[in-house]
Amino acid sequence: MESIKVLIVDDEPGMRLGTQRVLKKHKIDVDIESEYQGLELIIDLAESGEEAREKILADKPDIMILDHKLPGIQGVDLLDELKTDKTDIHTIMVTAYASIEVAISATKRGAFDFLAKPFTPDELKHTFNKAVKHLVLKWKADKLAEEKKQIRFEFISVLAHELKSPLAAVEGYLRIIDKRMAGDELSGYDKMIKRSMTRLEGMRKMIFDILDLTRIESGKMKRELKQVDIIEVLKDSIDSVSPDADQRGIHIHLNREEPLFIDGDQTELEIISNNFMTNGVKYNKDNGSLNINLKEADDFIIIDFIDTGIGMTEENKNRLFGEFVRIKSDETKNITGSGLGLSIVKKLVGFYNGSVEVKTVLGEGSVFSVKLKKGDNNG
Amino acid sequence: MEEKTILIADDDMDLLEQTTAVVEGAGYKTITADSEKSAMEILENTQPDLAIFDLMMENMDSGFILSRKVKEINHKIPVIIVTAVTSETGLHFETDNTKSSWIKADAIINKGIRYEQLLSKIEDLLK
Numbered sequence: 282m283e284s285i286k287v288l289i290v291d292d293e294p295g296m297r298l299g300t301q302r303v304l305k306k307h308k309i310d311v312d313i314e315s316e317y318q319g320l321e322l323i324i325d326l327a328e329s330g331e332e333a334r335e336k337i338l339a340d341k342p343d344i345m346i347l348d349h350k351l352p353g354i355q356g357v358d359l360l361d362e363l364k365t366d367k368t369d370i371h372t373i374m375v376t377a378y379a380s381i382e383v384a385i386s387a388t389k390r391g392a393f394d395f396l397a398k399p400f401t402p403d404e405l406k407h408t409f410n411k412a413v414k415h416l417v418l419k420w421k422a423d424k425l426a427e428e429k430k431q432i433r434f435e436f437i438s439v440l441a442h443e444l445k446s447p448l449a450a451v452e453g454y455l456r457i458i459d460k461r462m463a464g465d466e467l468s469g470y471d472k473m474i475k476r477s478m479t480r481l482e483g484m485r486k487m488i489f490d491i492l493d494l495t496r497i498e499s500g501k502m503k504r505e506l507k508q509v510d511i512i513e514v515l516k517d518s519i520d521s522v523s524p525d526a527d528q529r530g531i532h533i534h535l536n537r538e539e540p541l542f543i544d545g546d547q548t549e550l551e552i553i554s555n556n557f558m559t560n561g562v563k564y565n566k567d568n569g570s571l572n573i574n575l576k577e578a579d580d581f582i583i584i585d586f587i588d589t590g591i592g593m594t595e596e597n598k599n600r601l602f603g604e605f606v607r608i609k610s611d612e613t614k615n616i617t618g619s620g621l622g623l624s625i626v627k628k629l630v631g632f633y634n635g636s637v638e639v640k641t642v643l644g645e646g647s648v649f650s651v652k653l654k655k656g657d658n659n660g
Numbered sequence: 661m662e663e664k665t666i667l668i669a670d671d672d673m674d675l676l677e678q679t680t681a682v683v684e685g686a687g688y689k690t691i692t693a694d695s696e697k698s699a700m701e702i703l704e705n706t707q708p709d710l711a712i713f714d715l716m717m718e719n720m721d722s723g724f725i726l727s728r729k730v731k732e733i734n735h736k737i738p739v740i741i742v743t744a745v746t747s748e749t750g751l752h753f754e755t756d757n758t759k760s761s762w763i764k765a766d767a768i769i770n771k772g773i774r775y776e777q778l779l780s781k782i783e784d785l786l787k
């Protein structure tokens with residue numbers, strides 16, 4: 282559990298001790314999340330600006346209750362020093378004159394709030410609570426920023442790793458070809474050249490997917506909303522996967538012919554449709570089927586992609602939408618992909634007030650249900 | 661001269677293809693396996709003259725497991741383990757067989773090696 286360090290700076294002993302007494306008895310209640318509930322106060326005292334400065338240098342307080350009028354260095358001057366030091370102490374300025382000028386000059390110098398002397402215990406508690414609340418919010422923001430940095434770092438490490446692997450493969454092939462290590466027969470190198478091309482293609486796809494992902498995340502993807510016929514989009518996807526599907530005897534069926542319009546961006550809808558369609562073929566079994574069923578429900582369109590493929594365990598199902606997540610098994614080891622498809626889809630579906638639900642049985646097949654709002658999708 | 665047969669196991673399709681091509685290019689016969697499991701099955705009824713195993717396949721130590729199996733069948737069959745572990749995690753294995761009894765391999769070499777190094781090791785071990 283965290284604690285809050287408080288420094289009370291006042292040249293009058295009565296004020297120092299009185300403030301301390303009120304805060305000691307005070308139970309912090311600032312209506313914040315439980316992880317910050319019951320914060321402990323560690324209170325220290327200083328009777329001059331000089332002493333305060335020393336104590337701050339030795340151990341920075343979180344909250345300082347600072348008298349404006351001190352014998353040596355003045356409260357505002359101390360604030361000035363702190364401001365240039367960039368210390369993030371929440372200072373409550375205490376002033377005998379409730380003058381607006383002092384308040385303004387103190388706030389300019391980085392004071393968080395001020396209290397006019399004489400003040401009641403309740404006024405003190407109230408102002409103190411505000412400072413605590415602000416402090417805790419800042420802690421939370423810092424923690425979030427740190428987590429974000431961590432996630433970004435992890436993303437980049439994984440990305441680097443994923444890009445290294447095709448590079449290493451192609452490099453290996455080139456070395457062998459360069460030294461003619463597989464003999465003098467040219468045809469002996471055919472497979473190596475094919476594999477190199479496949480790996481490079483995969484690498485290129487991954488780079489484009491990453492660009493999509495970052496564009497979507499940064500909001501830089503230009504959206505052009507218009508009435509798009511989702512049936513046309515789905516049919517185009519079917520056309521693009523049908524060479525692969527035909528080769529493996531996979532039958533694709535769409536349950537609706539007449540147009541169904543959605544207020545959306547053509548490219549986004551294509552990306553969504555293509556991803557489910559390719560997955561439905563890639564992870565299907567030979568001679569299996571992929572049924573695309575459309576339903577309308579209130580303001581929404583629901584598209585079910587029902588495949589008779591390899592399915593997956595409940596545990597793997599929950600990881601699916603993460604970046605670079607691919608399920609490793611005997612069935613998937615020869616299937617190429619970067620594991621970005623579904624994470625892109627998930628972000629895009631969010632633009633349509635939508636969701637994706639997955640039902641799946643290992644070895645039997647999966648249903649990916651995509652729900653998209655028909656209209657008002659510009660936010 | 662009688663052709664020597666080398667068993668190669670790697671779950672990375674490209675590394676398997678590369679190692680096989682290089683080893684065959686040097687005049688050896690090969691048997692390949694793309695998993696620990698299939699290598700095990702092959703070992704049930706075949707005795708290669710040498711084996712090359714990827715360290716991490718289904719298990720973190722698939723290479724060692726297979727190596728142990730080979731040595732059980734015939735401790736004279738040399739085993740080379742290829743791994744990315746040393747370079748990527750900084751882990752280091754003792755490759756001298758006399759010092760580390762638990763690692764039953766005759767050589768441990770880095771992945772992404774120049775294949776010349778692998779070939780000279782094979783030649784050494786088959787002497």
Ligand SMILES: Nc1ncnc2c1ncn2[C@@H]1O[C@H](COP(=O)(O)OP(=O)(O)OP(=O)(O)O)[C@@H](O)[C@H]1O
Binds near residue numbers: 590591618
């Ligand atoms: N219809 C499906 N049936 C079974 N497994 C699936 C299905 N769709 C996705 N998966 C599993 O989820 C993983 C993640 O899918 P995703 O589409 O994000 O990536 P990918 O297909 O591997 O690569 P790509 O980025 O090229 O789409 C896949 O690797 C696969 O293991």
Ligand SMILES: [Mg+2]
Binds near residue numbers: 559623
């Ligand atoms: Mg995919």
